[in-house]
Amino acid sequence: MNLKINKQSVVPLYKQIENGIKNLIKHEELVNGYKLPPERKLAAELGVHRNTVILAYNRLIAEGFIVSSRTSPRGYFVMRNRNKTMGNMFFPLEKMIRYHFTTKEKVFSQIFDESYSREILSLGGIVMDHELELVPRMVNIFENMKDGHWYQNICATQENETERLKDNICCILKKRNMYIDKRNIQIVPETTQALSYIIDLYLQEGDCIVLEEPVIPDTINLFRNKGIKTIGVSLEEDGPNLKELELLIMEKGPKFLYIMPNFQNPTAKVMSLHKRLDLLEISYKYGIPIIEDDSLHDFNYSDKDIPTLYSLDRYKSVIYIDTFTLTFLPGTQTAFVIGPYEPIAMIGEYIKMSQVMLTNIGQYMLNEFIESGDYEEYLINLRDYYRRKRDYLIEELNKGENKSFSLHCPEGGLFVWCDLDDKINEKKLFDICREMGLLIMPGYIFYPDGYQGSGHIRLCFSKLNEKDIKKAVAILNEAIKIVLEQNEGEDNE
Numbered sequence: 103m104n105l106k107i108n109k110q111s112v113v114p115l116y117k118q119i120e121n122g123i124k125n126l127i128k129h130e131e132l133v134n135g136y137k138l139p140p141e142r143k144l145a146a147e148l149g150v151h152r153n154t155v156i157l158a159y160n161r162l163i164a165e166g167f168i169v170s171s172r173t174s175p176r177g178y179f180v181m182r183n184r185n186k187t188m189g190n191m192f193f194p195l196e197k198m199i200r201y202h203f204t205t206k207e208k209v210f211s212q213i214f215d216e217s218y219s220r221e222i223l224s225l226g227g228i229v230m231d232h233e234l235e236l237v238p239r240m241v242n243i244f245e246n247m248k249d250g251h252w253y254q255n256i257c258a259t260q261e262n263e264t265e266r267l268k269d270n271i272c273c274i275l276k277k278r279n280m281y282i283d284k285r286n287i288q289i290v291p292e293t294t295q296a297l298s299y300i301i302d303l304y305l306q307e308g309d310c311i312v313l314e315e316p317v318i319p320d321t322i323n324l325f326r327n328k329g330i331k332t333i334g335v336s337l338e339e340d341g342p343n344l345k346e347l348e349l350l351i352m353e354k355g356p357k358f359l360y361i362m363p364n365f366q367n368p369t370a371k372v373m374s375l376h377k378r379l380d381l382l383e384i385s386y387k388y389g390i391p392i393i394e395d396d397s398l399h400d401f402n403y404s405d406k407d408i409p410t411l412y413s414l415d416r417y418k419s420v421i422y423i424d425t426f427t428l429t430f431l432p433g434t435q436t437a438f439v440i441g442p443y444e445p446i447a448m449i450g451e452y453i454k455m456s457q458v459m460l461t462n463i464g465q466y467m468l469n470e471f472i473e474s475g476d477y478e479e480y481l482i483n484l485r486d487y488y489r490r491k492r493d494y495l496i497e498e499l500n501k502g503e504n505k506s507f508s509l510h511c512p513e514g515g516l517f518v519w520c521d522l523d524d525k526i527n528e529k530k531l532f533d534i535c536r537e538m539g540l541l542i543m544p545g546y547i548f549y550p551d552g553y554q555g556s557g558h559i560r561l562c563f564s565k566l567n568e569k570d571i572k573k574a575v576a577i578l579n580e581a582i583k584i585v586l587e588q589n590e591g592e593d594n595e
Contacts, residue, residue: 103139104131107148115150119158127167127180138168138178156205206547207319213541217565223574226541228516229565230428239480240431243470263465264289270472271438278399280413280422282440288449289465291435293397294324296423297360299439299449300393301328305357312350313360314342316548316558318367321360332550337366341373344380351388358393359385363411365398365515368548368560372513375408382411385419394422397437400429400481403489404513418442426468428516429484434464488516488564491571495563498575506582507559517543517562528557531585540577 103126107118126132138144141159145152159178162168169181217227268284275282290296305311307329313321315334325332333354335347341363350356361381363373373381385392394411412422418441425437439449471477495518496511506523522528522545532544545558566574 103144105144105148107150109149115148116154116157116161119144119148119150119155120161123158123162124167132180134180136180137175138180140177153205206550207323209544210319210547213543217541217562222539222541223570223577224541224565225561225563225571225574225578226543227565228428228562230432231565231567236431236480239471239474239476240467242474242476243467246470263462263469266469267436267465268438270469274472275440278407278410278413280410280440286440286443286446288439288446288453290423290437290439290449290453292427293395293423293425293437294320296437296439296449297321297324297393298328299452300358300421300445301325301330303445303448303452305330310354310356311358311360312347312354312356314362314366315550316368316545316553317550319547319550322550334550337369337371339371341371341377342381344377344384347381348384351384351390356390359390360393360395361411362395362398364396364408365401365512367398367515368517368543368545369519370512370515370517371519372408378408378411378414382414382416382419386417390419392420394420396422397425397428398515399424401485401488401516402514403485403492406513412440421445429481430468430471431464434468436464436468491563491566491568492518494568495561495571495575498572499561502575502579506586516564517560519545520559520561522557522559524556525589526557526582526585528559530588531557531559531581534581534584535577538577538581540574540581542578 105119105122105126107115107122109115111118113121123132123138132138138159139147141152141155145155148155159168159170163170167180168178170178213224214227216222217224217229265284267289268287271287272282272284288296290299301324305328308331310331310333311325312333312335314337316337317332317334322332333350333356335342335350337343342361347359359381361373363378365372381392384390392411392415396410410422412420421439421441423437423439427435427437430436439446471480492512496509499507499509499518499520506526507520509518509520512518522531528544528546532542535542543560543562545560546552548558548560561578563571
């Protein structure tokens with residue numbers, strides 16, 4: 103590829119690469135379907151950093167000049183000519199997903215996948231280890247299944263177990279002071295699937311949604327993959343900055359607000375009651391509905407339980423989603439959406455049209471578990487178990503002589519959010535920890551467009567026992583010392 107750049111030019115290098123590729127496409131030197139060089143290769147040829155090439159490629163993708171494929175054939179391809187021509191209409195590049203996974207999302211997914219490995223200590227991904235508490239209770243359910251009645255129940259109709267589960271969810275929500283009619287409940291495979299249904303039914307490509315930042319990359323990917331623009335509103339200690347939010351609403355005109363008021367991921371912050379009330383007033387004022395994600399509600403370690411946005415809502419402006427994924431058997435994929443009857447019914451029809459199959463056997467076992475009377479006791483024990491883990495991690499983190507980060511003890515959730523000292527490069531810290539056998543989640547991946555100021559790390563305590571937590575914190579402290587020593591060496595040079 104005949105591409106040249108001028109490092110003395112005032113034009114940024116990424117822009118030169120972007121413009122150079124555009125010109126080659128316009129002059130048909132790069133034709134439709136041409137495979138561009140990999141990021142590292144082009145960076146080496148031009149003598150620039152790989153991130154410079156990635157930025158140029160991402161801008162070209164956003165403008166529709168090229169596409170990226172994560173499946174065979176992998177790579178970046180020119181796809182500028184949109185004129186329909188006869189030929190192989192099912193050529194994979196023509197039907198490819200629109201969104202290119204960024205480096206941040208790749209790192210996030212990789213850390214999550216590697217967190218399941220027993221060969222590495224992980225404070226990175228949310229991996230549950232409540233099997234020792236759950237399995238004995240499941241044995242009774244399996245024993246009762248020997249009589250065969252369960253088979254008839256799940257084979258009759260899907261609706262039998264689904265309606266039964268809706269009744270049980272109504273009983274669970276009453277304890278949250280949420281009094282729901284089961285016609286306002288829709289069972290879905292997962293919370294992300296619920297978001298996907300809402301996007302498909304109510305949003306069009308180019309619409310925008312406001313969400314709290316920092317935010318997990320999977321959520322960003324879900325929206326962007328469907329052509330939805332995401333706008334981040336900054337978080338304060340007691341929830342989103344509402345003045346900033348109102349300015350964004352007036353400027354951008356979003357169609358939805360996506361909010362996680364309880365133990366927001368990744369910060370574990372809790373929105374105060376007065377901010378919840380004020381947020382609802384903003385929703386009413388501008389006519390913008392709210393999607394409330396309460397998927398960490400069961401991991402509340404405090405004595406207070408602030409009312410949900412849904413329970414405070416006076417004008418049917420909130421759709422509420424929650425999941426059993428973190429508290430029940432892995433793989434059963436059972437979550438639910440509640441809201442006004444019309445959108446809930448529409449989601450139900452959409453699921454039928456899409457022929458989405460919910461796990462009937464999973465619903466049966468969950469119903470048996472809830473109705474056995476064991477479920478509430480199990481949740482109490484589960485919260486106590488993870489509370490002890492949180493306390494132990496906080497205790498170990500505070501023991502260290504190293505004061506290169508600050509933290510607060512979260513009231514709930516499964517992770518601790520740490521603010522790093524200005525001298526600590528979070529990417530360098532992540533790399534060193536990994537080399538030493540520890541996974542942490544660097545904060546930069548939670549900011550889609552980057553951020554100013556010092557770095558962060560998220561430490562998830564769900565997987566490790568106390569012995570391994572102690573080892574993990576020792577590695578983290580040692581890695582911080584190495585980063586600081588490297589910084590001193592660079593300064594001396």
